[in-house]
Each structure stands twice: as structure tokens, then as C-alpha cells.
Amino acid sequence: MSANPYAVAPLTIARAVRELADVFTWTFDVPGGFAFRPGQFNMLYVHGVGEVPISISGDPAEPERLVHTIRAVGHVTCVMDRLVEGCVLGVRGPYGSAWPVDELKGRDVLVIAGGLGLAPLRPAILRLLAQRADYGRVTVLYGARTPADLLFRDELARWRGRFDLRVEATVDRAGHDWYGPVGVVTRLIDGVPLGHDDAVLICGPEIMMRFVARELEQRGVARDRIWISMERSMKCGVGLCGHCQLAGSFVCKDGPVYRFDRIAPFLQVKEL
């Protein structure tokens, strides 16, 4: 990050890939490197349109390639969806807290993603795989709406082909051309052995994360072994404007990744 947290760097879209009907991935070439920690996000600015927080979905071992996976859902991201390779955007960041992957060495790690939540978890998974021998069992559970909504499908298939990683995917509904499980992602937890020292990283819609955390707690996983990535309306990125305030914290600065025991009480407060 530059000394001025508001300084915007102009970066050119080097590669644009259509992931799903409404989801696309951009790669920016950054010759000088763009160091970040898995789980952090950037503010992406479309000139004259607006700025949005987007998680980094690339490989932390390849800082010269900055990768973002974006769903076209609001005004700015729908404009983004029409941009092509060669277009220039303003980028500032990285901001926020990270998945504690280095702290988890020696432990079994369970990664649970829902929908587009796989994108912010991808850098963490890639880090775990790059340093595979440093961790115990690594399991990835992924839930999506339908088979057509599975993000990074080719990469999931490659991960499934490894002998040192377990990957399970489930969808909420499917036709006869889907041979995997159908049902919510919490169901997949039943088939995963959980030890007292396992760590769990969760990212997805907030309500899904609450259900998943509850299921994990019923399986005996303590709250201080669970991390979740929160989403709120982030504007400044440095904890000043207050748009993303969640109880006594700012999601852009103190989050987006929180240890669950520190955030769980506030998830029950309906006004937050």
C-alpha cells in the first residue's frame, strides 16, 4: 500500500475471464508487485462511476498478477461487467485483516465457502497448497445454488484430483446431470472428522456463515477456532468514514476476517 491510503493507482485490465453469467475475473499485471495477505480486499474505482470494495482472489505467491473476481450486482459492478481488456481502473489497497494461514501451521484446516465466498478464500487455499506439508488435513467444502453456479469449476476439479486435499461440493438444486450431493453446505460438515485443534475458515452469505458456525459449534468446534469474512458497506477502507461500522469495529480495518468469538455476539443483533 502507498503511504497515502487514498492514493489510487491506475491499473490496466490485462485479462478478463467470464466465470459465470454474472461473475467475471480480472487480472491486472503489476510489474512492481502487489503484495497482499489472503483475505484482504482492494477498492476498485471506475472513473466517473464509483468505487467498490472487492476481495483479492489471486495467488499471494504471484504478487505481479493482481486478481479480482466480481459479481455484477450493483450499479458500479454492472458497469464493470461491460469493461474489457485494456480498460484502466483505479485501485487502492490492500486493506483489512487476513485469514490467519501462517498461524494454522501444523493443524487440520477446514475451509467452507458458499457462492462467491470461494473467491476471498481462494488465496488462502492456494497458500495452504503451496505450503501443503506445513498443515494437517486440508478440506474444502463448497456450496452453490446450482451446478451452473459453481465458481472456479476447473480449479475445483484440479484440486479434487490431488491426493492431499479433500474437496466436496454441494448445490441447492440440480437436475439428473449432477452426480454430487444436493442440499445446503452445512450438510457436508457431517462427513468431516473434526479434532479439538482444527481451524475453520468460512466465507459466504452472512446467514450461511451463521448456520455453518452453529453446526460447527454443535460438533464441538470452539468459536476461537473459527474465522469468518464479513461484508458491510465499505467506503474509505481505513476505518474513518464509519460506513462499515459493526458494533465497536470497522469491517474495512478490523475485518473483513474476524475470529468468530469476537464477532459472534453482534451477528445476533438485528439492528447491526
Added chain:
Amino acid sequence: MDEFERSLKTHPLLEDLEPAYVQLIAACATSVGFRAGDLLIREGEREDTLYLIVRGTITIEVTRPGSAPSCVETIGAGDVLGVAQLTPATAHLDCRARETVVAIAIDNAALHRAMDDDPRFGYALATRMLARTYHRLARARLQQLDVYR
């Protein structure tokens, strides 16, 4: 202990259930198998059997007019099919074997008689089935929220 008895005793629904109660269930149970594509339960028909799934995957399907069946849930080994049928009911969805399925089929009428005759047994089994039903209901609610949209 034969394979049938072992499957019955080790099925998660009956785990740690008193042996005498397992015997009551065994008295109204039989081992059954289904090939891929076979229907275990057909929409609109009376649900007269409770299945404890031992092996294989079952798709729970709903068919809309003019479209192929849509799978809303899969269940597999360790699960129970027909768990909600503590009272006589009619199936509201099709349940189809996706692959070879081995299950323990329990005659609902005989089971209900045994539960009526021995209320302690009835309570022990009913609470287990209720816990599973509640668990599945919670998951169905989450699924209904369509959170990934």
C-alpha cells in the same frame, strides 16, 4: 451377528439404543436393495415404510409440468427416509435411487404398534426421529432462503 443385525445396530438413528428396542425394530424390518433409477417412494402414494439407508445415494425429486425432475436433496448412508411419518401420510415427493441402494425397510404400521405397546420405546424412537426431522427442517429452511442468489 449377521450383516442385517450389524447394519441395524450401527445405523446412526439407532446408535446407543437399548438392545431390546433394537430387537423390537428388527422384528418389523427387512433388508432391501434398489437399482439405480428405482423409486423408493412415489409422490401421492401412502408412505408405509421407513428406510434406514445403509449404502448408496437417493435423490429427493420434485417434477414440474413440462420439465425434467429437479433434485432438491440427496441423502445417503446413515440417513433415514420417511422419518417424518410417525403418523400415516402420503408422500409429497419422489425418492429415487441414484445408484445401487441398500437399506433396512421398516414396516411403519408394525413399528407404530410396537411404539404404542411400549411407550418408553415409542418415546426413545420418536425423540430420535424428531431430532432428525428438526435438523432437516433447519437445513430446508436455509435452502429455501436461496442465500447464494
